[in-house]
Every structure is written in C-alpha cells, then in structure tokens.
Amino acid sequence: MRWPGWRPLASLRSRLVLLVLATLLVAQALTVYVMVTYQRDELQTATANLLVTSITTLKSAISMVRPERQAMFVHHTSQGQWRLLDEPPPRGARFQSADGLEAGAQNAQAVRRSLRMLSREVNRALGSTARVAVSAGAQPYLYVSLGERPGQAPWLRIPLDRIDPPVRVPFLLWWLLALFVLAMIALWFSWHITRPITRLAKATDMLASGRPEPVKPSGPTETRRLGEHFNSMLEALAQTQQTQQTLLAGLPHDLKGPMARMALRIEMTEDQALKAGLKRDLADMQHMTEQFLDFLRGQDISRLRLEQLRLDRWLQEQVNERRQLGQDIALIGHLPILEVSADQAALQRLLNNLIDNALTHGKPPVEIALEQIDPKFACLTVSDHGAGLDPSQYERAFKPFERIDAARSRSGNVGLGLSLVKGIAIAHGGSVSLAAHASGGLSVQVKLPLSGGN
Structure with a gap:
C-alpha cells in the first residue's frame, strides 16, 4: 500500500521506527489484555472459591458463639474488615x-463487571x-445472608475494594512511563x-556530485562490511581515474613535439596547396589536443583555484569580447547581481565550450541569460537557434567522445564539449541540464551555487 502524500514514511529510518513502535504498542496492549483477562478469569475464580470457603467456615464458627458475641467475633476474626449486620x-x-443482578432503582451497570461476576460465583457456590x-x-x-432461610438476618458485609481493586491512576501512570x-x-x-546506512547514502550522493568521500564503517556486521566495500570501491575508482588522466594527459603532451616539427616542415614546403591542407590538418590536431587538456583540467578538482567572482560582471565582459570578434551573441534580460565561488579559468572554459558548441552545431544568434532560480543557486543559460537535439539524446550528449550528429563528426571535434561543461559544473557543486529552446534550438542550463546561499 502506498501513501503518496506521506513523505516521512519514505525513509528506512522512519519505517523502522514505525515498525518498532507499532510492535511495542501491540505487545504492551496484549500484555495488559492478558493481565486483565487473567485477573478476571483465573484470579476471579480463585478469589470466589477462597471467599466462599471463608464464609462457610465463618458461618459454622459463629454458630458456636453466643448471639451477643457473634458480631465481635466476626470483627476480630476478619481483623476489622468484615461486619455482621442485623x-x-x-x-x-x-x-x-x-x-x-436484579433490576432496581440503581442501574446494574453501575456495578463493575468484575464485581458482578464475583457475586454470581459466590451465589452459585453457596447455593x-x-x-x-x-x-x-x-x-x-x-x-x-447467614440466616437459616435465604435473605434472613444476620447479614455478613464484606468490603470488595481489596478483593477486586479497580485500575488505579498510579498504575496507568507507571505503565505509560514504562511505555x-x-x-x-x-x-x-x-x-x-x-x-550507517544514512551515512552511506550521503556518501553516494557526494560521489554522484563528483566529490567522493569515504565513510566510517560502523553499526552491525552487514553495514560495517558495506562501508568497507564502499571505501574499497572509492579507492578503485580513484586509481582508475588517475590512470585514465595520466594516459589522457600523456598523449596530448607527447603529441606536442611531433606537431611542432610538422609545423616547421610545413613552412618549408613550397607547394602552396599542400601547405594549406597540411596547416588545416595540423590546426585540427592542435584543437583536439587542447580539448583533451581542457577536459582533464575540468575533471581534476584539485586544480581548481576558487575565488569570489561577480558572475554578472564577468559574464558581461566575456560577451563583449566575443562581440568584438564579430560573433552574434546577445544577453537576454536583466543581469542580477550574483556572486559565486569559482575558478575563473575553469568557468571561462565552460562558457567558451557552450558558445562554441552553439555556434558550431547550432545557428546564431546565441542567447545568454543569467537568473537566480532559488536562494542558493544561479542559472546560466546558453541557447542557439539551430535544429536542436532530440530529448532521447540528452543523456548521451554528456558522455565523453560521443558524437550525436554529423556536424560533431567533423575533423577537430572529439565529443568532449558537454562532458567538459558537466565536469566543471559538478566540480563547482552545480549541475547541467539540456532543454529545447523556444526557437527550436538547444538550451543548456548550468546551475552554480551562490556564495553563502544568498
């Protein structure tokens, strides 16, 4: 059974607490029920039998006592509890x-059920x-009645408050305190x-956001082993990532020497057509190398140099520089005054990739907007007026080395643009999402945390 609007029951802790409390309450209720039932059935029968034995014995004893001393005899024999009435x-x-109980002016229901049962047992036993x-x-x-005939004096009066005491308030208070x-x-x-499970869930969230942190194994054996395995997985991932970064970083670095020699040989070539073609190929190779290096810089969080940055002012400067190069870029809407803690070089690579992708794979004009979407995050949006991207390809577009359309397969592109953007955004504690623009093009939205969450 699902309770759509009852969010507290969504967590394991709340469900476990509810299960334990429900079990505890049911167990306590059953305990009280069994106790009351035992008192009502077993103790009631035993009390009635003992009471009938005492009455029969007392009736036989007082027959041996002179009538004027019978009341005193009953009083002393019962230690002042019972009375003999005329x-x-x-x-x-x-x-x-x-x-x-016979009906009368007083409702029989006013007598407690246990007392009615006791009087019935005594009446049945005495015959x-x-x-x-x-x-x-x-x-x-x-x-x-102790007379020779039923209902004839003398009458024996027996207090029942000690034989069958009602449930007292102190008993209920102690029971509630124990509960x-x-x-x-x-x-x-x-x-x-x-x-431990909550800590592990938090650690997985940190891992998903690109900031892996080990957990302290604790709790039962199963959760302790789970924490140890999680830490081992983090170590394996870190080692794999380090190996991957070393290989990717070494390859572009090793290519710089041959490319420099190729550039020198191209300049020495006299065939102008051949020289122009070789220059284009070399420029593509250099662009691919730069993409590799930018991707590695964006993935390495330790290289970030965070500083306070006025995002609105910085964005205005970046757009002005692009306009001076003749690019069709427009700022949309009013720029709110927003401050973030960011690596300015990494943030510039992020914006450059978004603008270059919009110009290369979409159509101008490229529209850039900045807004505060909630008290903690700013949203930077870059949109184009191209053909856009099918929503089913959004997730694939963020994967490294993925080329979605024919334009991305052209020379000089290795499919690292959006992957680089996502890596930089996550390293800053933000996120990236894709959406369709009103013009039909692609809109990339980058969320960045504001300084102090203001």
Whole structure:
C-alpha cells in the first residue's frame, strides 16, 4: 500500500521506527489484555472459591458463639474488615439471582463487571442456603445472608475494594512511563541501526556530485562490511581515474613535439596547396589536443583555484569580447547581481565550450541569460537557434567522445564539449541540464551555487 502524500514514511529510518513502535504498542496492549483477562478469569475464580470457603467456615464458627458475641467475633476474626449486620442490605444494593443482578432503582451497570461476576460465583457456590447482594460506589460491598432461610438476618458485609481493586491512576501512570522509556530505547536502537546506512547514502550522493568521500564503517556486521566495500570501491575508482588522466594527459603532451616539427616542415614546403591542407590538418590536431587538456583540467578538482567572482560582471565582459570578434551573441534580460565561488579559468572554459558548441552545431544568434532560480543557486543559460537535439539524446550528449550528429563528426571535434561543461559544473557543486529552446534550438542550463546561499 502506498501513501503518496506521506513523505516521512519514505525513509528506512522512519519505517523502522514505525515498525518498532507499532510492535511495542501491540505487545504492551496484549500484555495488559492478558493481565486483565487473567485477573478476571483465573484470579476471579480463585478469589470466589477462597471467599466462599471463608464464609462457610465463618458461618459454622459463629454458630458456636453466643448471639451477643457473634458480631465481635466476626470483627476480630476478619481483623476489622468484615461486619455482621442485623439489618438487610441498603436500598442501593442489588441482589444476585441466577439471571444476574436484579433490576432496581440503581442501574446494574453501575456495578463493575468484575464485581458482578464475583457475586454470581459466590451465589452459585453457596447455593440456596444464602442470599447474595452487591453494592456499587467508591466503596463496594458484598452482602451474604447467614440466616437459616435465604435473605434472613444476620447479614455478613464484606468490603470488595481489596478483593477486586479497580485500575488505579498510579498504575496507568507507571505503565505509560514504562511505555515511554521503552519507546525511547526503541528510537535510539532504530537510529543506531540506520545511522550507517544514512551515512552511506550521503556518501553516494557526494560521489554522484563528483566529490567522493569515504565513510566510517560502523553499526552491525552487514553495514560495517558495506562501508568497507564502499571505501574499497572509492579507492578503485580513484586509481582508475588517475590512470585514465595520466594516459589522457600523456598523449596530448607527447603529441606536442611531433606537431611542432610538422609545423616547421610545413613552412618549408613550397607547394602552396599542400601547405594549406597540411596547416588545416595540423590546426585540427592542435584543437583536439587542447580539448583533451581542457577536459582533464575540468575533471581534476584539485586544480581548481576558487575565488569570489561577480558572475554578472564577468559574464558581461566575456560577451563583449566575443562581440568584438564579430560573433552574434546577445544577453537576454536583466543581469542580477550574483556572486559565486569559482575558478575563473575553469568557468571561462565552460562558457567558451557552450558558445562554441552553439555556434558550431547550432545557428546564431546565441542567447545568454543569467537568473537566480532559488536562494542558493544561479542559472546560466546558453541557447542557439539551430535544429536542436532530440530529448532521447540528452543523456548521451554528456558522455565523453560521443558524437550525436554529423556536424560533431567533423575533423577537430572529439565529443568532449558537454562532458567538459558537466565536469566543471559538478566540480563547482552545480549541475547541467539540456532543454529545447523556444526557437527550436538547444538550451543548456548550468546551475552554480551562490556564495553563502544568498
């Protein structure tokens, strides 16, 4: 069963707490029920049998005592609890019959159920030789006729508050206190069990955002082993990433020497057509090398040099420089005053890649907008007026070395543009998403955290 609007039950901790509390409450309720049932059935029968034995014994004993001393005898024998009365029970008392308490001015329901059962058991055990009545109120009494005929004096008055005491307020308070203590222990136990899993979930979120952090293995054996395996996985990923970066960094570096010699030989060539073709090929190779280096710089978080940057002012400067080169770029809307903590060189590579991709794979004009989408994030949007991209290709577009369309397969492009943008954004604690522009082109939205979350 799903509760769509009940978000607290979405976490493992809340479900475990609910399970423990529900089990605890059910167990406590069953305990009280069993206790009450046992008292009502087993203890009630035992009490009635003991009471009937005492009444029968007392009736036989007082027959041996002179009538004027019988009341004193009962008083001393019962340690001042029982009384021998010459008058019948008061008007509020209800007489017991085979069908239950007889009806009267006072409702029989005013007598507690346990007292009605007790009087019935006593009446059944004594048989037809005695008449039994019970009175309600704060001080309930049981009246038993000891005369030769049923209902004849004397009457034995027995207080029932000690034989069958009602549930007292202190008992309920102690029970609630015990339940509260057990609930606190259950909550602590649930928190202790789920804390390692919560830490691991947070660590996976950090890993997904490009900032992996190891966890401290703790808790039960299973969660401790899970934490150890997670740390081992982080070490393997870090080693793999380091190896990949070393290989990718070494390749462009090693190509610089041969490309420099090729440039020298091209200049020495007298065939102008051949020289022009070789220059284009060399420029493509140099561009590919720069893409590799930019990609590696964007993936390496340790190389970032973060500083406070007025994003609106910096963006205006970058657009002005592009316009001076004759590029059709426009700032859309009002630029809010926003400040971020960023590596200016990395952020410039991010913007350059977005603009170059828009000009290369889309159509001008390229529109750039800056807005504050919530109290913690700024959104930089770069859009073009080209053919756009199918939404099914959005996820694939961020993968390294992926060429989505024919334009991306042209010489000099290796499919690292959007992957570089995503890496730089994640390194700054942000994210990147794609959307369709109103003109039909592609819109790239980069979220960057604001300084201080203002």
